[in-house]
Amino acid sequence: MKKKICIIILSIVIVCSLLSGCGDKHTAIIMKNAKDFTLTQEISESFKQENYGIQSYAFLKYIQENLPGRIAGTEKEKEMASFISAILLNGGYSEKDIKLNSFDIEEGVPMMDTSGENIFDGGEDSQSSQNIEVIKEGQSKKTIIVGAHYDSAGTHGVDDNGSGVAVALESALRMIDVETPYTIKYVFFGAEETGMHGSKEYVNSLTKKEKDNIVLMINIDSILAGDNLYLYGGRINDKGVVKDVEAVNKAFEIAKKANLPMQLTPKGNVDYPYPTGQKRSDHAPFSDIGIPYIYFEANNWLNGLPVETENHGLIMHSDKDDLSFIENEYGNRAKDTMANYSHLLHLVLQENNWE
Numbered sequence: 001m002k003k004k005i006c007i008i009i010l011s012i013v014i015v016c017s018l019l020s021g022c023g024d025k026h027t028a029i030i031m032k033n034a035k036d037f038t039l040t041q042e043i044s045e046s047f048k049q050e051n052y053g054i055q056s057y058a059f060l061k062y063i064q065e066n067l068p069g070r071i072a073g074t075e076k077e078k079e080m081a082s083f084i085s086a087i088l089l090n091g092g093y094s095e096k097d098i099k100l101n102s103f104d105i106e107e108g109v110p111m112m113d114t115s116g117e118n119i120f121d122g123g124e125d126s127q128s129s130q131n132i133e134v135i136k137e138g139q140s141k142k143t144i145i146v147g148a149h150y151d152s153a154g155t156h157g158v159d160d161n162g163s164g165v166a167v168a169l170e171s172a173l174r175m176i177d178v179e180t181p182y183t184i185k186y187v188f189f190g191a192e193e194t195g196m197h198g199s200k201e202y203v204n205s206l207t208k209k210e211k212d213n214i215v216l217m218i219n220i221d222s223i224l225a226g227d228n229l230y231l232y233g234g235r236i237n238d239k240g241v242v243k244d245v246e247a248v249n250k251a252f253e254i255a256k257k258a259n260l261p262m263q264l265t266p267k268g269n270v271d272y273p274y275p276t277g278q279k280r281s282d283h284a285p286f287s288d289i290g291i292p293y294i295y296f297e298a299n300n301w302l303n304g305l306p307v308e309t310e311n312h313g314l315i316m317h318s319d320k321d322d323l324s325f326i327e328n329e330y331g332n333r334a335k336d337t338m339a340n341y342s343h344l345l346h347l348v349l350q351e352n353n354w355e
């Protein structure tokens with residue numbers, strides 16, 4: 001009997017180490033490709049620019065042209081992980097500042113219906129994804145998480161969510177030599193579209209001390225195409241009452257003071273209680289354990305539902321999530337929204353008293 005238990009335990013240990021071995025192999029390849037990556041001229045040029053949104057736009061152009069169809073688990077998602085790591089390495093972070101944590105993608109509930117026709121398939125599927133974390137030390141151990149998922153539907157995925165990744169990358173590079181009151185952890189989540197696997201995995205991996213140190217989570221998801229620039233925040237408790245709205249209100253005041261065009265959602269929406277925008281993205285696992293969040297998203301709530309645009313409905317998860325389409329229809333919207341959110345993020349990260 002004892003022997004049998006030993007064999008079972010041994011098998012579990014072997015299977016587990018084999019699985020994590022696979023993850024390690026993927027992350028080693030991702031890092032190797034990041035180190036071999038050659039910056040395009042446009043990205044190199046953008047490194048010298050000070051204005052908000054210039055770098056984000058150069059990153060987004062690269063994503064549009066080279067990294068469509070980053071479906072969770074696929075080759076293309078891993079290529080995007082290499083691209084993100086390459087930008088961080090070229091922007092002044094060292095290999096030891098960057099953590100690649102691999103995880104298996106179990107069956108999950110997709111964030112949205114992704115069964116529509118994929119334009120791009122993302123290549124070979126490994127059933128594993130990875131989060132990328134880079135740490136910028138601050139004056140305090142208290143931490144702000146800036147998160148953006150980098151997987152996509154089978155589209156160019158520039159709105160959802162090349163835009164959030166681009167702005168988070170610009171901020172990580174911008175902040176490297178800036179004294180900040182808080183330590184900032186930039187986390188690029190894999191596998192959001194399959195049911196927030198990356199952010200759930202990240203939150204589950206935190207120690208109690210790490211959780212206690214997080215004062216704020218800023219989630220950036222789909223900021224490129226929507227008609228209006230929103231800030232969401234607040235946790236809906238068991239009685240349906242919205243709590244923890246201090247952070248989003250404070251961010252809204254910061255935006256107003258800097259003349260940035262952010263808004264809060266309309267009041268009175270029963271399904272989407274003000275000012276939450278609901279649990280539609282990677283802030284949710286953080287909010288669920290009591291961490292206050294601010295969620296950046298461009299959208300249009302004027303008809304009571306988040307449908308992004310008045311003229312074209314939802315852009316995300318459709319063939320319209322393409323920079324050529326967005327720029328043809330909306331001119332400078334993509335550049336402007338990324339500049340505005342980059343500016344706000346910079347102000348928020350230098351502010352004190354998020355506790």
Ligand SMILES: [Zn+2]
Pocket residue numbers: 149160161192221222281
């Ligand atoms: Zn998204």
